[in-house]
């Protein structure tokens with residue numbers, strides 16, 4: 001039995017990860033630490049009452065709680081973050097506190113107790129490519145964060161890498177592309193489009209909507225994390241993608257087509 005500490009496990013990807021892990025590694029014990037921001041939802045966990053699951057309400061900035069839970073676990077996987085880019089542009093401070101300052105506790109304690117650590121990060125740390133670019137990001141691409149959200153995630157990645165380099169902590173990092181699937185907060189493009197279309201409300205699209213994103217089904221991301229937690233090379237950074245590129249406007253039009261709704265619901269903002 002492996003004792004897994006999951007942080008931010010009531011949010012979108014963290015909850016999918018816990019549900020995935022319960023199904024695929026039913027003997028493992030999971031402790032889920034979450035601060036309960038607006039993005040958290042208890043209903044996201046399929047089996048909250050089983051014996052090998054425990055929820056702890058805490059901020060990853062809380063050193064005392066983090067010390068208790070990390071010292072009692074084998075592996076720590078960090079999903080806890082403020083994750084909405086738009087909000088980071090309006091009020092970045094919480095992003096710095098959760099995505100960077102809070103993360104500091106984890107490599108520190110993982111080092112003290114000699115635990116395995118995986119940091120979940122985003123491809124947004126690499127910035128953007130021009131629409132007709134043929135090249136693509138890889139593990140050696142330079143970081144070029146373009147908004148406060150991605151800058152805090154990039155900073156945390158660098159902190160984790162520095163701890164692996166300086167203290168030899170047993171850490172890996174993944175930078176994954178845009179996830180979609182169950183439990184995603186309605187502030188994000190796909191759920192927002194579905195919900196607004198179903199109630200015939202306007203669907204806001206930034207600019208032309210021609211911005212292209214690589215999108216991965218959240219369970220595929222969880223499978224990649226499983227593989228890396230079990231077989232990843234310590235100190236390595238892995239980029240996770242489904243090679244499934246689509247523009248925002250194409251995604252929205254496809255959803256409207258499936259729901260038999262009209263394109264005049266789209267509002268370019």
Ligand SMILES: NC(=O)c1ccc[n+]([C@@H]2O[C@H](COP(=O)([O-])OP(=O)(O)OC[C@H]3O[C@@H](n4cnc5c(N)ncnc54)[C@H](O)[C@@H]3O)[C@@H](O)[C@H]2O)c1
Pocket residue numbers: 007008009010011012013014033034035036037038039040041058059060061078079080081082083084097098102120121122123153175176177178179180185
């Ligand atoms: N959503 C994506 O497409 C995507 C892609 C790649 C990487 N990521 C990364 O995956 C992780 C999870 O993303 P998500 O979309 O599930 O986010 P989310 O906003 O849905 O969930 C984040 C969870 O973390 C919790 N949390 C926030 N700050 C906390 C703190 N200080 N202490 C404890 N808990 C805290 C929230 O309550 C919430 O339950 C993030 O680190 C994000 O950067 C997301």
